[in-house]
Amino acid sequence: MLRQDEISTVQININDKTFILHKGESIFQMLLRQEMIFLSFCGGKGRCGRCRIKFHKGTTLPSASDRLFLTPDEIRSGIRLACTSKPKTDCVIDLIMEEKKDTKIISSYDLSDWEDSKYEESEPKAVIAVDIGTTTLAMQLILTLNSHIEAEYRKMNPQRAYGPDVISRIEADGRGEGSRMQKLIRDEVEHGIRILLEQYKLQFKETDANNRIPVVIAGNTVMQHIFMGFSTATLGIHPFTPVDVREQKLQIAGENIAFMPGISAFVGADIVAGVYALKMCSQENKNKVSLLIDLGTNGEMALGNAKKLLVSATAAGPAFEGRSISPMDGTDLIDITAELLKQGILDETGLMVEPYFEQGYQYKNNTVTQEDIRALQMAKAAICAGIRIMMREYPITPEAIDTVYLAGGFGYYLDTNSAAIIGLIPEELAGKVKAVGNTSLMGAYLYGRNADAREEVLTITELAIPVNLAEQEGFEENYLESLHFPQQDRKENHGFI
Ligand code: FES
Structure with a gap:
């Protein structure tokens, strides 16, 4: 409830509706x-x-x-x-802000590695898997008998209004917006659960209220903290201590919900879900070392197997999720950047030749600007430097890595050839890349389905050693080195260990 002195008398009229400014x-x-x-795009910081907006009366x-900007x-x-x-003073305005086309929300993944695991009577009939991303929300109702996706619910994360990345959400929480952001995402998840359950009941004439369908959520640690109502204050400052990253249990709309456990402030349940879903730490893969990279805003990574697992995150920025300055999709941006490099329109340092430096390069219905290229350079440099440091710390050579899994919506559509041309993945690893889609959602489903998942996932969280990349010696140098694009006829080693 606002105090009298917090209410101003200023009225804002938008589309014949009146709002009062505090x-x-x-x-x-x-x-x-x-x-x-x-x-x-900036969380309201100008x-x-x-x-x-356009003022018709009371212009400031x-x-x-x-x-x-104007x-x-x-x-x-x-x-x-x-x-x-x-x-x-009172005013009349129109909203003329641009609404960017929605980012592709990926809910695809490959369960073929799990085909051998037979349906057990003790398993629930279905699981609702939820992936809360910084940008997107993906939910699925999956039948456990045959892993058939019965219904889906996909939305943009309504917290986007508070900024594009986890840092802006932490800042918004610090300004007292945490409970509003929590309500926004919880309402959306609850709405999704209701829709999915209705479809399930209609399809299967299911009326038995005791036949509960477990809901399992995965998401990064900031998303988890906001969802749970934990303060995010310590996530953004040294020594980056989360309030609680253990599995969280709660009820929403009468349904039992489990939020999967995470590892650290930087590496959340989404990566744990991915490591589990890809069987990176399973006994059958104990002699293979794999690298998982989730190409989202945070560029989270996991490197290892059941014997040793290093995890980290780099601030990759929003370029990969199509949320750079331009409304272009991240995959398109990589493809066109590769093309511009091949044509010589873009040089190794990332500079566009004139007249494109000034006016940008027209691609389909979008314009690639010099700013887009800069955002992409920074993102790919963070990923590339992160991979190098992780390999050095493990220690392991690129040759000894079995598979590089690219997860996240972006990874699913990535042309690995273009990725190699722009130097996103070090050259020696380019041939080992496998796009695996939304492994966070996949892991959430398997966590709800498999009776032994809790124990295995707990083992992963205990095994994982977080590496704070920014504190590692040589990260900065590696980052700066990785900012340049590879020369197109270059065959030599990129200074990679
Ligand atoms: S300038 Fe107002 S939201 Fe970014």
Whole structure:
């Protein structure tokens, strides 16, 4: 409940509806409160220029960010950024902010390695698997008898309005927005559960309330903390201590929910689910060393087998999830970057030749800008340097690594040839890459289905040794070295161990 002195008298009229601004609030914050913003690229800090509104009455003075992102004509016509607009009088506005096309939400994966595991009577009839990503939410109802996906529910993570990455969510939590973000994601998950269960009941005429379907969630540690209502304050500062990454049990809409365990502030249940789903630490694979890379915002990695497992995460940034400055999909960006390199439009340092440096390069319906290329360079450098440091710390040579699993929506569509051209994966590993889709969702399903999963997953979390890449000697040098694109006719070793 707001105190009287926190309520301002300013009324904002949008599409004939009236909203009241709280004292000191920007229009962006009011829109967030009303759940009328679905996406921002900077979390309302005046740094992305996306949250555009048009004033018809009560126009505010232009802010420094307005002047930076808007043309004089736009400013004259009453266009402003919502996050720097704090009107003192009543106003009438239109929302004209861009809504980026939705990122592909991947819920595919390959269960063929699990075909031999027979259905046990003791297993539940179905499992609802949930993958809460920083950007997307994927849910499936899967029949355990034949692993058939009976129904799916996919949405963008409604917390996107608070910024594109885990750092912006931690910052929003620090500003007191944690419970709102928690409510947003819980409501969405609850809605998904209801829809999936309704479809299941309709299909199977299931009425027995005792026949509960377990719901298993996987997600990174920040998503898990917000979902559970834990403070994220310690996740973003040294020594990066999570509140609790053990398995969490709760009930939502009367259903039993398990949030899978994670490992550290940087390596969450999504990676644990992936390591389990890919059988990286199973006894049958004890003589193979595999590398799992989840190409999301955090670029999480796991390297090893049942004897030794190193895990880490790099701040890969949003380029891979199609959330760089341009609305282009991450896979498209890699393909076109590879093409630009081959054509000589882009040089080894990542500079586009004129006139593309100024105006960007037109590709399908999008424009690849110099900024897109920079974001991609930083992301791929973080991944590449991360792989090198992980191999050095293990220690292992690229030749001794059996398979490189690329997980996440992005990995599923990745052209491994283009990835090699831009140097995303060190050259020596390029031939070992296997795109495995959403292993977080796959692991969540198997966790709900397999009676012995809890024990195996616990073993994985105990075995895993987190490596804080940023603290490792040589990370910075490796990162800087990896910023350049490989020369196109280059055959020599890339300084890789
Ligand atoms: S400038 Fe990024 S949300 Fe306003």
